[in-house]
Amino acid sequence: MANNVTASDIIKSLEEIAPKEYAFDWDNVGLQVGSLKQPVKKVMITLDVLENVVDEAIEQGADMIVAHHPLLFIKLNEINLDTPKGRAIKKLIQHNITVYASHTNLDVAEGGVNDAMAELLGIENLKPLIESNNEELVKLTVFVPESHTDYVRDAISEAGAGHIGDYSHCTYQVSGEGTFKPLEGSNPLIGSQGDLEKVKEDRLETILPKEKVDTVIHSMRKAHPYEEAAYDVFPLLNEGQKRGVGRIGDLSSEMTLHTLCELVKEKYQVPKLRFIGEPDQKVRRVALLGGSGEKYHGAALAKGADVYITGDMTFHLAQEAWENGLMVIDPGHHVEKVVNPVLKKYFDDKFSNEVKFFISASNTEPFRFC
Structure with missing residues (x-):
């Protein structure tokens, strides 16, 4: 190994x-x-x-x-x-x-704790329960000789650029002519030292999350054939993906609170749990938050959840949720496993x-x- x-x-x-x-x-x-x-x-x-x-x-x-x-x-x-x-x-x-x-x-991350919990229960149309920070976007523009455009596009896309919704490799390219003069000490892929070179190049543009800039630039440089790649990074005002802790979404079909409790026990592998509400009440819209989420039960109510799944509910906040008509399932903190x-x-x-x-x-x- x-x-x-x-x-x-x-x-x-x-x-x-x-x-x-x-x-x-x-x-x-x-x-x-x-x-x-x-x-x-x-x-x-x-x-x-x-x-x-x-x-x-x-x-x-x-x-x-x-x-x-x-x-x-x-x-x-x-x-x-x-x-x-x-x-x-x-x-x-x-x-x-x-x-x-x-x-x-990892609670906030896409595919992290809360998404794992939601996926096990088959909850769909997921959104953050509590928004904590929204994605900042930038635009990357890189100039590439035509022979290597597809290669560079694949490299930056696999590194995290050009992802919009359910689509990847989202780029825009325009053909043009680039110029450069290799100076002493250079080792050009094309042209000779001291001579002005004109090359057919593509201007390749894409968007990416700001936090992935270093990773994407590194991948772009490895894929780019030139010693010195020409590129620009621009900040954008476009609204990126909304991030936050917890998730809220919908079950694929309505079920009783009792049935959901049994599903939680099965999928999270817990022998017992606590719940608030009547067992035969119907539930469809579900909020959840792994770990200790009692202080966010108001957000679950405000976003129209029928039931809130979280750990470590204490007595008085449980009473508050109960009085406000919010069903709660508490399978414990350890289900984050x-x-x-x-x-x-x-x-x-x-x-x-x-x-x-x-x-x-x-x-x-x-x-x-x-």
Whole structure:
């Protein structure tokens, strides 16, 4: 198995879909422990980084842990090696295991925690429940010799440019004539040093999210045949994709609250759950938010949800939702684990046989049910 992949490569790959900029300002996402230069052959994917999870990572020979919940979420005033967290940190350092956390940014991300939860229940027409930050768009214009236009188009599109709705490779091109004079020290693909060269070129234009500029430019430069590619990047006022935490959408067909509760238990693999409402009430429009989403139940009401699925509902806010006629299903915080298989597939596709990814088998659910 190849040994040229580093923790930095794994992180860059994850941040392509869940950039740190998506995270809430109170969150602590990113590198938690270890080195970005750490060579990586085996990566554990987990919801939490508890001491038993670290022990499993050591036993399995993992070089890196990718977690949803940050190990260092609450500021530490000391690293006490007599505490579970202190011991966990010590073991991670001793065994050269790098830990990275993707938390609220993975909640916001398309295909992240909330989309995984919604997909399992078959919820359609999804939109963010709470908008947190909207996508900023830029336009890339690059000048390419005609012989390489298709090659460059494919490269920038695969890197994330030119995606509009359900369409990819969205570009516009105009043919023209480019000029340049290779100077001393140059190694031109076309022409000779000191001579003005005229070349038939295409002006290739596309749009892309601002956070993908560096990745797209890198791919464009690799695909472009010239030593020095001519290109421009322009900010746009166009409204990009709306992002946010939680999702709201519709079930494919109406069902009772009881039927939805049973579906939640099956799909999220929970033995029990709490709910608010009458079992025979009909539901169609569903809001959900993985983790602790009780404070957003008002948004679910305002957007017309029949039922709100989230964890950690406390008594008084549950009463408030009940009095306002909002049905609620609380399957617990731990159901965010449903994103782990999604991440594993994503990484497997990205790194093929270079790195082995596995999902932690350690139990981090503190609650028992009877």
